[in-house]
Amino acid sequence: MNTAADIRSRLLVIVSEQYGRAEEELIASGLVDSLHAIALALKLEREFDLPPNSFLLTDMRSITALTLRIAAARGNPGAS
């Protein structure tokens, strides 16, 4: 699951499971606040087998930003 499309579709499933729906804008849409962002980051680190503290708050702003961050962390920085 290394392509951006794969990561994105997995992210959409995870966010939907967690919050009942998924939207591109996670923070601006109100779906994720600053505290839920921590819980989501911890879940994504487990799901994508990333090292601890892989995310910053700015990575959580949208599905696209998360996709890019995860792709980069998994050694596929150009995946977009």
Next chain:
Amino acid sequence: MPADSVTVLPTTLGALLRMRARQRPEQALVCAADGEAAMSYGDLNHHASEFAQLLKRLGCAAGDRIVIGFGNTPEFFVALFGCWRAGMIAVPVDQMLAGAELQAIVMHAQPVLVVTDPGARAQWQQLQLTCSLIEAPAIGHPPVTGESVDWENEPVSAQASADSPALLLYTSGTTGEPKGVLYSHGNLLAKLRTISEWFGFDSSYVTLCLLPTHFGHGLICNCLPVLDYGGTLILAAPFSLDLIGRLWPIIERHGVNYFSSVPTVVRLLLQHVRRDPVRIAPSLKFVTCASAPLRSEEVEMFQSTFGVPLLNCYGLTETTGWSTCSANDPYRDLAAVGKVITGELRVVDALGQPLPQGQQGEIQIRGRAVMLGYFKNPALTASVMRDGWFATGDVGALGADGTVTLHSRIKELIICAGKNVYPTEVDDVLMSHPDVAEACTVGLEDALTGEQVAACVVRVTGSALSAQALIAHAQRRLAAYKCPKRILFVDSIPRTSRGKVNRSSLCTLFAKQAARSVSEDSRANV
């Protein structure tokens, strides 16, 4: 006894700072968590006097309200103590509130000035302010005025007295009458003293604040007691993803002895440590937790994981923060919120009669730390006072040893990650949408934040309004934490036989909807 050996207790917060600055001018008082240089007691005293001079120059007078529209920086404390030094009422406000909320608060508080910083300025510039907006002078910059007023020696009584209003904290504000809780210097000083005494703080203590400084818990219970006991405050940005990985290194680097938290922070720290085992700095002695219920299993888990006591406390904005605190005693009842630390506490029945120990009833509190009242709202103040007792709206019981346990709430209030959300405030915003005929907001259980905001909504006939569109409508008018996370469209709002909204039925409707979604998902996955 010689006159110079008599300790004169300060009657205002400005006088408290002046006393501490004389005793320990060079000692570090406030240091940014990521910074190196600390602002000393002498520095804050000096900067606060300068800022007070600036306020006077701008025409502000004693008793005027000054909105402080930024927080969690050393400059915040300069603005705060500058207001107090000049006898004004400080109004710290959450800059993350929606524009409509900030506007409503400003309209209600009628400040003569809004003080901001470069990071928060844009938010304030969008409002229709009828007063000036200035940026707090950055520490280290040259003095803003050339005038010399001898604040250091001006008699304390000329600035304010113990009964003068000092602080105004808003707990709601979009619609109707905003609810601003007003405190005197005496209210605040009484609370700081009892917190210091209860926990045995002294000037060697290094305290970390990772809570917002516009928040009663963060400001009154976590930050300001530091001035009472003469310790050092390490100031972090409010707890977030960007802080969690750096928290323990910050504690170690600064030799932090203590910090306060809310249950959501406790839960997130426990989740995080499972991913990233941390080295707990030996300097850390204990942690407090308040603002929302915390289960005894969570206390146990935190203590066994981090090796330090987690002490549960309880209080309300109206009682100037914590009224009860747990003792730092390994044999304490982990399910309780401790014993009363300021004033008196009683438990009463529906008729207001005190109940015997062990029986559940409404908790009432009286004493020096109960607020002066709701600002410009004597009717609302009268509605919560019972012969001098403040009626908390919380149901609890008092044990034989004076330990308080909490059970439920009488008042309609949702506590989401330690922040209060008034359902009627959210209802009003939802009802302002032209496609909404009726709305009722409830708090649903949430494993992380304790409760989450959800709303049952009746659409006007023929409307195809979506949940997303309605949430977006709320987001333009309410702070993010107040906006419903879930909307359930219904044909009618369930009511009791007396016509009151049946909120427990609403929660059941959400539970049924969630069960239906799970069942549909399972079918889809087969």
